[in-house]
Amino acid sequence: MKRIFITGFALLALFQTKAQNVPTDSISYKSKKLKLEEVNLVSSYYKQDGDNSAVTGGIGSEHLTDIANTIDVKLVKYGETGIKHTFDIEAGIDHYTSASSDMIDLSANSSASSSDNRFYPSLTYLRENEEKGRTLGIGVSSSTEFDYQSYGGNISFSQKTKDRNGEFTAKFQTFIDQLKLIEPVELRPPGQEGYGSANRNTFAGTLSYSQVVNKNLQVMLVGDVISQNGYLSLPFHRVYFADGSVHQEKMPDTRFKIPLGIRASYFLGDNIIIRAYYRYYTDDWSLKAHTADIEIPVKLTQAFSVSPFYRYYTQTGTKYFKPYGEHTAADEYYTSNYDLSKFNSSFFGMGMKFTPLNGIFGLKHWNTLELRYGHYTRTTNMTSDIISINIKYK
Amino acid sequence: MKKPKQKKLVLFCSIAFTAILFTSCTSVKGYQKGKINDSEMVLSNRKIEKTELSFQSYREGASGANSGKSGGGCGCN
Numbered sequence: 001m002k003r004i005f006i007t008g009f010a011l012l013a014l015f016q017t018k019a020q021n022v023p024t025d026s027i028s029y030k031s032k033k034l035k036l037e038e039v040n041l042v043s044s045y046y047k048q049d050g051d052n053s054a055v056t057g058g059i060g061s062e063h064l065t066d067i068a069n070t071i072d073v074k075l076v077k078y079g080e081t082g083i084k085h086t087f088d089i090e091a092g093i094d095h096y097t098s099a100s101s102d103m104i105d106l107s108a109n110s111s112a113s114s115s116d117n118r119f120y121p122s123l124t125y126l127r128e129n130e131e132k133g134r135t136l137g138i139g140v141s142s143s144t145e146f147d148y149q150s151y152g153g154n155i156s157f158s159q160k161t162k163d164r165n166g167e168f169t170a171k172f173q174t175f176i177d178q179l180k181l182i183e184p185v186e187l188r189p190p191g192q193e194g195y196g197s198a199n200r201n202t203f204a205g206t207l208s209y210s211q212v213v214n215k216n217l218q219v220m221l222v223g224d225v226i227s228q229n230g231y232l233s234l235p236f237h238r239v240y241f242a243d244g245s246v247h248q249e250k251m252p253d254t255r256f257k258i259p260l261g262i263r264a265s266y267f268l269g270d271n272i273i274i275r276a277y278y279r280y281y282t283d284d285w286s287l288k289a290h291t292a293d294i295e296i297p298v299k300l301t302q303a304f305s306v307s308p309f310y311r312y313y314t315q316t317g318t319k320y321f322k323p324y325g326e327h328t329a330a331d332e333y334y335t336s337n338y339d340l341s342k343f344n345s346s347f348f349g350m351g352m353k354f355t356p357l358n359g360i361f362g363l364k365h366w367n368t369l370e371l372r373y374g375h376y377t378r379t380t381n382m383t384s385d386i387i388s389i390n391i392k393y394k
Numbered sequence: 395m396k397k398p399k400q401k402k403l404v405l406f407c408s409i410a411f412t413a414i415l416f417t418s419c420t421s422v423k424g425y426q427k428g429k430i431n432d433s434e435m436v437l438s439n440r441k442i443e444k445t446e447l448s449f450q451s452y453r454e455g456a457s458g459a460n461s462g463k464s465g466g467g468c469g470c471n
Contacts (some may be wrong), residue, residue, distance in 0.1 A: 042441050042442055042444060042445075046445060046449055048449075066445070066449075068444075068445045070444065072441060092444075163421050164424065165419065204458070206459075210437050212419070212430055213419050213420070214419070214420050214422060215420075215422055215426050215427070216429055218437060219437075220437040221412070222460075224458040224459050226458055257456075257458060259457065259458035259460075260459055261459035262412075263437050265435040265436070265437060267429040267430075267432065267435060273432065273434045273435060275434070277460070279456070279459050281455075281456035281459070283455075283456075285455075287456065289454070289456035291456065297434040305434070307434075313450075315454060315456060317455070339452070339453050339455060345453075347450070370440075370442050372443070372446075374446055376449075376453075378453070382453070384449065384453075386446050386449070388442045388445060388446070389442075390441050
């Protein structure tokens with residue numbers, strides 16, 4: 001926890017020195033020079049517990065902690081023809097400890113993978129013609145950890161309606177991933193040195209349409225079509241068969257997913273907002289899911305609001321899942337990963353947002369401080385807690 | 395398990411609800427968008443939700459259709 005706040009405050013102090021050079025009337029001025037528009041510092045601490053680790057075949061500790069820190073910098077400039085150019089640079093680093101990863105090598109006191117870091121930078125460029133209401137975007141990203149490397153790319157197109165109350169967006173994303181084949185120690189061939197590798201590719205197309213319905217209500221429909229191919233199992237997930245033999249998880253090498261969602265935001269009176277979200281999901285691993293989410297931000301004063309939220313999730317589970325000791329040699333594909341089992345989950349908590357007129361702690365440009373806590377509980381007896389903080393410079 | 399008739403009814407009601415919603419739109423001028431432009435009204439995930447959304451996508455079989463990423467990164471722990 002202490003680390004989260006130290007990081008946040010150190011970066012806060014760093015940007016404060018830059019803030020003094022920004023003219024106060026810069027909000028309305030369309031700068032031809034590259035201008036710092038917004039910086040977001042987000043830190044989170046996540047902790048989970050459970051007794052159905054996939055590394056040990058659906059039994060064993062799922063204890064995990066993760067500290068995540070991200071910085072997101074948005075830069076803007078206007079071209080000679082009035083085109084708005086936005087550059088969004090983001091970098092994140094996670095440090096996690098995982099009791100289940102520590103069980104990949106059952107004979108070791110501590111496996112190399114019991115803790116790891118993940119580094120994930122991304123860069124997005126948007127070219128917006130405000131007159132025509134048209135935006136083109138392109139982005140690249142990567143994610144690096146000891147046993148996993150992912151490279152991503154995306155392009156997007158948005159067009160606002162003539163009255164600027166509707167917007168259509170199309171986006172295409174791809175992720176080209178490579179993973180090290182770290183097997184459970186007892187399944188490694190004798191004398192094996194190093195690890196093999198395998199590829200996993202993801203292609204995702206997204207269509208969305210948002211519409212302002214009236215002065216208080218706006219709605220968005222969004223649908224994805226996602227296709228994955230390659231090695232979609234995880235090499236260190238054990239599966240224990242009914243005859244007591246142990247195997248590596250084995251899943252099909254393709255997966256096709258279709259999630260469809262609807263979002264709505266409604267301003268009730270002068271101080272209450274209702275944010276709602278529903279998603280239906282289906283895929284060809286026979287997993288179906290429903291997600292319903294509601295959040296109600298309440299503005300208690302001009303500078304302070306609270307946001308209680310509740311999210312309900314239910315899934316049918318994939319046909320390839322069976323618990324510890326229930327799979328047989330007749331099964332073509334098999335997993336004992338409870339993330340793919342039938343369950344319901346609830347996630348609830350509260351957010352708080354401070355936007356003092358004179359900035360946080362009197363630092364004018366650091367204008368927003370957000371805190372959010374959530375508790376997650378799953379019917380497979382897994383629980384988790386997360387606390388996050390976001391400090392915004394604008 | 396829903397019967398095909400019930401599924402059709404749910405689908406019909408969803409389409410009808412969406413159609414009614416979108417056809418009941420009124421033209422809102424820029425100066426009338428004070429509430430619509432409030433930062434809490436945004437129709438996407440906020441920065442502070444990033445880590446919780448990542449873990450939900452790791453711990454649950456479903457993902458996507460939430461304006462976030464749909465792949466990349468391990469999610470294995």
